[in-house]
Amino acid sequence: MRIAILAGVSALVLSVFGARAGEKQYGPGVTDTEIKIGQTIPYSGPASAFSSYGRVMTGYFQMLNEKGGINGRKVNLISQDNAFSPPKAIEQTRKLVDDDGVLAEVGTVGTVPNIAVQKYLNQNKVPQIFISAGGRRFNDPHNFPWTVPFYPAFEMEGATFGKFIVKTIPNAKIAVLYQNDDYGKDYLTGFKAGLGLDSTAKIVAEASYELSYPTVDSEVLKLKAAGADTIVYFATPKFAAQAIKKANELNWKPAQFLASPVNSIQGVLTPAGLENVQGAYTTQFTKQAGDPAWADDPDVKDYVAFMKKWVPNDSPNDFIALSGYINAQAIAKGLERCGDNLTRENLLAQATSSNKERVGMLLPGIELTNSKENYAPYRTLRMAIFEKTSWKLLEE
Numbered sequence: 001m002r003i004a005i006l007a008g009v010s011a012l013v014l015s016v017f018g019a020r021a022g023e024k025q026y027g028p029g030v031t032d033t034e035i036k037i038g039q040t041i042p043y044s045g046p047a048s049a050f051s052s053y054g055r056v057m058t059g060y061f062q063m064l065n066e067k068g069g070i071n072g073r074k075v076n077l078i079s080q081d082n083a084f085s086p087p088k089a090i091e092q093t094r095k096l097v098d099d100d101g102v103l104a105e106v107g108t109v110g111t112v113p114n115i116a117v118q119k120y121l122n123q124n125k126v127p128q129i130f131i132s133a134g135g136r137r138f139n140d141p142h143n144f145p146w147t148v149p150f151y152p153a154f155e156m157e158g159a160t161f162g163k164f165i166v167k168t169i170p171n172a173k174i175a176v177l178y179q180n181d182d183y184g185k186d187y188l189t190g191f192k193a194g195l196g197l198d199s200t201a202k203i204v205a206e207a208s209y210e211l212s213y214p215t216v217d218s219e220v221l222k223l224k225a226a227g228a229d230t231i232v233y234f235a236t237p238k239f240a241a242q243a244i245k246k247a248n249e250l251n252w253k254p255a256q257f258l259a260s261p262v263n264s265i266q267g268v269l270t271p272a273g274l275e276n277v278q279g280a281y282t283t284q285f286t287k288q289a290g291d292p293a294w295a296d297d298p299d300v301k302d303y304v305a306f307m308k309k310w311v312p313n314d315s316p317n318d319f320i321a322l323s324g325y326i327n328a329q330a331i332a333k334g335l336e337r338c339g340d341n342l343t344r345e346n347l348l349a350q351a352t353s354s355n356k357e358r359v360g361m362l363l364p365g366i367e368l369t370n371s372k373e374n375y376a377p378y379r380t381l382r383m384a385i386f387e388k389t390s391w392k393l394l395e396e
Helices: 002-022 048-066 086-099 111-123 154-168 182-195 217-225 237-249 265-272 298-310 319-338 344-351
Strands: 034-041 074-081 128-131 147-149 173-179 202-209 230-234 255-258 281-284 382-387 390-393
Touching: 034 048, 034 086, 034 319, 048 074, 048 237, 048 265, 048 298, 048 319, 074 086, 086 111, 111 128, 111 147, 111 182, 128 319, 128 344, 154 182, 154 230, 154 281, 173 182, 173 217, 173 237, 182 202, 182 230, 202 217, 217 237, 230 237, 237 255, 237 265, 265 319, 281 390, 298 319, 319 344
Parallel strands: 034 074, 128 147, 173 202, 173 230, 230 255, 255 281
Antiparallel strands: 281 382, 382 390
């Protein structure tokens, strides 16, 4: 009799456990029919050139919803303007969490806005994931476990520039224009590490600027006066375009290196004058829709078709738009991997367990891999040169 009772209890426990294991588990913002997520984007303010990110990500989830959503649930992406202002970013993020009840903040653009809300989101254990910022502080699982970067690490990109200059312009006299915050300083730290202590290529001048500055004309004058023959822009779009134009007005023709956030043809190079950026260098991790070399590539065809239908007022040739497209795919994959366990904890787990993952428009050989110990998803970048109207990959 005792054996039969124990067997019955065991069967009941297994039955209850099995039922619970198969049950749907939902966090805030999730129902059987909806997944509510949020983000803040600089649709206005000094970094409004980044606004294409938000429009593209919004369009991407509209496309997915037309196809049935993710695992049968429509994705409600609430995209708010942060004006690239810390107080505005905090205000909008609190609304997303407290009033809209989102599952997570995803894909928020920019170092400044993400720093502003990082502590609040981590204290409240709200995922701040797939953010478009590559600062060192965003890859800190110990102090900020709920923050997961998606953009390539700024220090890694800076080091890539430094190593390239040592190899190709070994006696370069380098000027650096950088934004006076974590964004610019992380780039500069990586750049100096890439140059190394014993390099014959030397930094002869540095000039920083604040986001509140109307122009960087005086900074460019200072850099030119130092006798530099190479300039590196660790800036945001508005100021990079200004600096390129000012250098040309001064008839200063240094070798130019543009950090990837300012290599947008539409957002930076065209306003600066394409004739002023011929032969400039940047890093890349994506295919380019405007490059004839990729004209027949299936990824490119899908991307151009998506842009034409869902974001018709933005250019597929704009790197900012393309970054938003890649980011949105990663967000969707993370949500899809959650299945019916759509809790904040599981979304964080899925966002930090990519293993050689590919999304559309990444260059061959570029894969996304991260872990609980290292949240950064990118490990390598490619160098490219601007020729005529597009960026061309350099041979490795």
